[in-house]
Amino acid sequence: MSRIISRRRLIVSGLTLAAGATGIAGAVRLADRYGLIPPDHGGLFGIGETLTYASQRMLMSRQRLAREFGRSDISKVIPVNGRAPKKDAYQRLLRDEFRDWRLAVDGLVARPSSFSLEDLMSYPSHSQITHQACEEGWSFIAEWTGVRLSYVLDLVGADPRARYVVFFPFDSFWESIDMADALHPQTFLAYGMNGQRIPTDHGAPVRLRVSRQLGYKSVKYLSRMTVTDTLQPFGKGTGGINAEYGYSWWAGI
Amino acid sequence: MHLGEPMRHSAIVRATHWVMAAATVALIVSGVAILIAHPRLYWGETGGVGGPSLIDLPIPFLLGHSGWGRYLHFLAAWIAVASGVIYLIYGIVTRHFVREVLPSSTDLVPGSYNAMQRGAYTILVFMIGPLVLVSGLAFSPAIASVMPAVVAVFGGQQSARTIHFFAGLAVVVFFVGHLVMVWLNGFVARTRAMITGRASTEGS
Numbered sequence A: 001m002s003r004i005i006s007r008r009r010l011i012v013s014g015l016t017l018a019a020g021a022t023g024i025a026g027a028v029r030l031a032d033r034y035g036l037i038p039p040d041h042g043g044l045f046g047i048g049e050t051l052t053y054a055s056q057r058m059l060m061s062r063q064r065l066a067r068e069f070g071r072s073d074i075s076k077v078i079p080v081n082g083r084a085p086k087k088d089a090y091q092r093l094l095r096d097e098f099r100d101w102r103l104a105v106d107g108l109v110a111r112p113s114s115f116s117l118e119d120l121m122s123y124p125s126h127s128q129i130t131h132q133a134c135e136e137g138w139s140f141i142a143e144w145t146g147v148r149l150s151y152v153l154d155l156v157g158a159d160p161r162a163r164y165v166v167f168f169p170f171d172s173f174w175e176s177i178d179m180a181d182a183l184h185p186q187t188f189l190a191y192g193m194n195g196q197r198i199p200t201d202h203g204a205p206v207r208l209r210v211s212r213q214l215g216y217k218s219v220k221y222l223s224r225m226t227v228t229d230t231l232q233p234f235g236k237g238t239g240g241i242n243a244e245y246g247y248s249w250w251a252g253i
Numbered sequence B: 001m002h003l004g005e006p007m008r009h010s011a012i013v014r015a016t017h018w019v020m021a022a023a024t025v026a027l028i029v030s031g032v033a034i035l036i037a038h039p040r041l042y043w044g045e046t047g048g049v050g051g052p053s054l055i056d057l058p059i060p061f062l063l064g065h066s067g068w069g070r071y072l073h074f075l076a077a078w079i080a081v082a083s084g085v086i087y088l089i090y091g092i093v094t095r096h097f098v099r100e101v102l103p104s105s106t107d108l109v110p111g112s113y114n115a116m117q118r119g120a121y122t123i124l125v126f127m128i129g130p131l132v133l134v135s136g137l138a139f140s141p142a143i144a145s146v147m148p149a150v151v152a153v154f155g156g157q158q159s160a161r162t163i164h165f166f167a168g169l170a171v172v173v174f175f176v177g178h179l180v181m182v183w184l185n186g187f188v189a190r191t192r193a194m195i196t197g198r199a200s201t202e203g204s
Helices: A007-033 A043-059 A088-095 A117-122 A149-156 B011-035 B067-093 B096-101 B113-138 B141-146 B148-152 B157-184 B187-196
Strands: A102-107 A113-116 A126-133 A139-148 A164-169 A175-178 A187-193 A207-210 A222-228
Touching (some): A043 B141, A113 A149, A117 A139, A139 A149, A149 A187, B011 B157, B011 B187, B067 B096, B096 B113, B148 B157
Parallel strands (some): A102 A222
Antiparallel strands (some): A102 A113, A164 A175, A164 A222
């Protein structure tokens, strides 16, 4: 190896470095434009998060389906993770079997609306038997019934500029997903589980189901959802309470 | 450093070795952090508390503290994969694998030290490494939607998790064995060889 750095070599390395820096800056701009940078991209860990999110998003075209199973595969034991909210607003609705419950939809939509449980149940229903894994390591298979999120987004006239949908439940575990998942045919607002209404502790009356991500993205006890083009104004800007607690925003992992 | 000393490890081998060593330590530490959230292993597609388990590891459940573990695990995995790919390409192109890693016919004397050493490296590089990577990918719901075969090959996502655990354990066993062998053969000289690339025949 030569110890003398010639002028020619210096110029070549300088140009390579400049090209590399320009290349990276260009790649970052492109990646952001195509929605390949997650909201928790900051810091050292953010590098890993961005690589995982961008590569998995590029691998999955929108219509890639999560595996579906048969009725005989449905788990006999379905652990409960986190009990139903104790707060009055939720308990009152629960006592009345959610007669006065409404799901509010606002943000970048042409027609801000709110839907009753009856409204949601009157729309074309969709069932699927899918696997759900908790980030802790346990998992189960269940049959879920509900209405596709894309159907509801269509009803309210979601703006084409929108990039995310943010979900606010009665408990504190708010979350968000990108439009690729929001419009996916296996992403839906579920009101039924294994042929019955969703049991209280599993997210009654309506929970989100995002079939290609870990369980904590499937927000329970829904109350409101907002369509947006940026996650900056929500919480600490990292797209959900789980990312604030140190869990990946992108949970296709 | 004397230039007359024989060149033992090339620059690429040395660089990928240390990057991989750092990534492996990070993967083991973060792997344990993730495991203690649910130290129970299952077989098949599903498994959880209240249902049958394959193995209950003698570790208490320390729920809810594996967030940083997962962030670190994925960052270290990307570094390990990048380093592994560079090493694989290098090993094939320069015939490093054929010359220095795969057991040669002259090594195949039962009980010979060289055969065991080469055998251990071969198993790590070509079997445990790919197994730990693919079994890890298999419990990603996103990857499962793109390549269901990755899950099917293990017989379910919980089976993949169990195999990932044992493949990780094999990495730990190799890591400890490797350190013991380096220690027995002169820690300073061997470590110096892996840093500078040159081996002193007299040790140091």
